[in-house]
Amino acid sequence: MRSIGDLKRAAKAALRGNYGILIMASIVSSLLSFLGSTLTAALFPGDSVLAIALSQIFAVILSLVFSIVTAGYSYMLLKVAREGSCVLGDLFYFFQSHPDRVIIASTVLAVIDVVATFPATYYNLAVEPGASMEAQMEWLTTYSVIFMVTSILSMLIGIPFAMIYFLLSDNEEMGGMQAVKTSARMMKGRIGKYLLLQLSFFPLMLLSVLAFYIPLIWVMPYMQMSAAMFYRDILGELDTVIPGTGMYTGETGSQVIELPEAPSLPEKPDQPEASDEKKEQKDDYNSEA
Numbered sequence: 001m002r003s004i005g006d007l008k009r010a011a012k013a014a015l016r017g018n019y020g021i022l023i024m025a026s027i028v029s030s031l032l033s034f035l036g037s038t039l040t041a042a043l044f045p046g047d048s049v050l051a052i053a054l055s056q057i058f059a060v061i062l063s064l065v066f067s068i069v070t071a072g073y074s075y076m077l078l079k080v081a082r083e084g085s086c087v088l089g090d091l092f093y094f095f096q097s098h099p100d101r102v103i104i105a106s107t108v109l110a111v112i113d114v115v116a117t118f119p120a121t122y123y124n125l126a127v128e129p130g131a132s133m134e135a136q137m138e139w140l141t142t143y144s145v146i147f148m149v150t151s152i153l154s155m156l157i158g159i160p161f162a163m164i165y166f167l168l169s170d171n172e173e174m175g176g177m178q179a180v181k182t183s184a185r186m187m188k189g190r191i192g193k194y195l196l197l198q199l200s201f202f203p204l205m206l207l208s209v210l211a212f213y214i215p216l217i218w219v220m221p222y223m224q225m226s227a228a229m230f231y232r233d234i235l236g237e238l239d240t241v242i243p244g245t246g247m248y249t250g251e252t253g254s255q256v257i258e259l260p261e262a263p264s265l266p267e268k269p270d271q272p273e274a275s276d277e278k279k280e281q282k283d284d285y286n287s288e289a
Contacts (some may be wrong), residue, residue: 001190002233004197011225014081022221023089029069036062049077060110067106074165077228082237097172104176105164112161112215116154134257150250159191161182166231186234197226 015022044055072091079086094102123146129139143180164182168174174182187194201223208215232238
């Protein structure tokens, strides 16, 4: 596989000239999420047990619908990575391409997240903060630690399933559960590298926090495009050489990415065989499960 530096360089190359459309898509997604939260609060006001229960159920339903938009953003990332462009309408691609697949896969992810973060949820609901300032500070400190630990746990458990939306974007007939299983199989032996890729953005994330989160507008597409390149690298799409140029391009697209030659690649006479092996690997991923 390509190095983390190569993947990030490929992401930068793909984003050149496409930042605007992806930022716009992120803004639309955020607005839809905000409208959903506002609608939930308006439909189920009050703090009664019934109002809280109904609002939570409605919020879960909205989150599953919103996951279709999230998957559409992954579709946009792949289009930009391979073809060099996309349109804002691609954000809603899955609404017309078997959205039930996305909902099934997203339900699995939601269950995993609920289980992983259950200790923090239980502590928040079952333990009273207390009346004194000292008791409240102790409660807040304990809850913060539990929340941080469970959030990290949820992230780590979710890494094997990071390729789900990319797989659904590539395979229109792939079911939601099949995508979950295939993603876990694809990520086997690659979880550590994917985690390092994500952690490599920590300095930029920290800078964004210090700058009132404004740089996140540019950091998040960069981070997400790097994940898309990670997916393409698994499929072998970054190992297709353009003869005589020293550059590499995707097997199914026209986006040209200038990368150094991978040390593991064979000499030029054997290059077609290496490409065939990658294509067979890609076919295996799509046909299994």
